Amino acid sequence: MTFRNGNYIKALIAIVFLLLSGFTEIPPGFRQIDFSDREGTLVMHHFENEADSLSSSEIIELQDENGLPVWFSRHFYKDVCMTGECKMIRLTLFWDGAGNYLGMEVPAEEPLTKSDHTEFEAADYEKLNVILSDTASILKDLESEELIIVPDSIDPYTAYEIDGYTAATQPALAEVVVKDAVYTCHTLWHTVYGPVQTKIMEILDERVDVSFLKRVFESHKTKKILWGIRAVEKDSSYHEDFYPLFIQYIQSDTLEISARALQYFQPSGLKDAALQKLLVEVMPGLSTDKKNTIIWKFIESGYATEDIVFELLTLFQEQKLNIGSLNLIYRLIRPEHLNNQQVMLALEGLSEHEDAYVRNLTGRLLGKFEK
Secondary structure, eight states: OEEOOHHHHHHHHHHHHHHHHOOSSOOOOEESSOTTSOOEEEEEEEOOOGGGTTSOSEEEEEEOTTSOEEEEEEEEEEEEESSSOEEEEEEEEEEETTSOEEEEEEOTTSOOBOTTSOBOOHHHHHHHHHHHHOTTOGGGGOOGGGSEEOOTTSOTTTOOOGGGSSSEEOGGGTTTSOTTOHHHHHHHHHHHTSHHHHHHHHHHHHTOSHHHHHHHHHTTOHHHHHHHHHHHHHOGGGHHHHHHHHHHHTTOSSHHHHHHHHHHOOGGGOOOHHHHHHHHHHGGGSOHHHHHHHHHHHHHHTOOOHHHHHHHHHHHHTTSSOHHHHHHHHHHOOGGGGGSHHHHHHHHHHTTOSSHHHHHHHHHHHHHHHO
């Protein structure tokens, strides 16, 4: 079903949530983003998880006009407890089109509550959202029983009331969880990064082909681009189609994209003169750190043509590389490179450079190969 009107899509999602959750209406509740006010195509993916059988059996996907996912969501109805008393929570979690946590929606008449039964306030929801956005949260490797400290005076088998109200939150967690809601934070973090996210990644992986990847990169969305680079990295058959684009991404003003694109080029894959030439061509516009990282990758690859060495020496002569970079270039040079007349002329010129350090460095290099 395709909708071109935001009101239609909003109404349809409301109906879907009504059917899934039993609500008589969709209250405003808590949300960071108005997920429902979007145009596109809704796609339903059947999903069942025996460990979470009360939640919806559907993952909802909203696709844009180009067939790219805007977001995925699932409605959850699950318990938060240790032993003894438990509470049920109801909310909808959202992941973006690359499978990253995007946000949550909590119905107004069923707000999240703490161990003392007080309702979450706006600041608590905001903190929870930050916690759920942290892929490396301390909660990742903790079991439920590690979340609190039970005083010796309390029977450990009866101490675990909801969210550790009777016991105390572990000191290391106190600043990184919502106060009096440690179990809720733990449960929801593992829900966000659990089976549903795994299924979303499988859905995306099944769509990978050249056409889909081109649309991903043409979206100009940071998270989608990062996902696309990872997809190509996992399947080297797409390397030839996209590596020139990744070289351009190294120049991106978006640090995440630039760093990820540079990381894509591993030394083991750099024994390609055409690829190295493209990397050298973008170096003048890069930071010193990125320039040196590229040269280090060449060194670790154990491969560089005479032309590449000459181009790097030329960049130094044009003051587009600094002395630190020249030091690395000299580590790249092999005896066979000196058979190239252009390389030798460049080195002879540098042996008479106005900077004494450059002269001495070049002299030592030439002297080493004369032995």
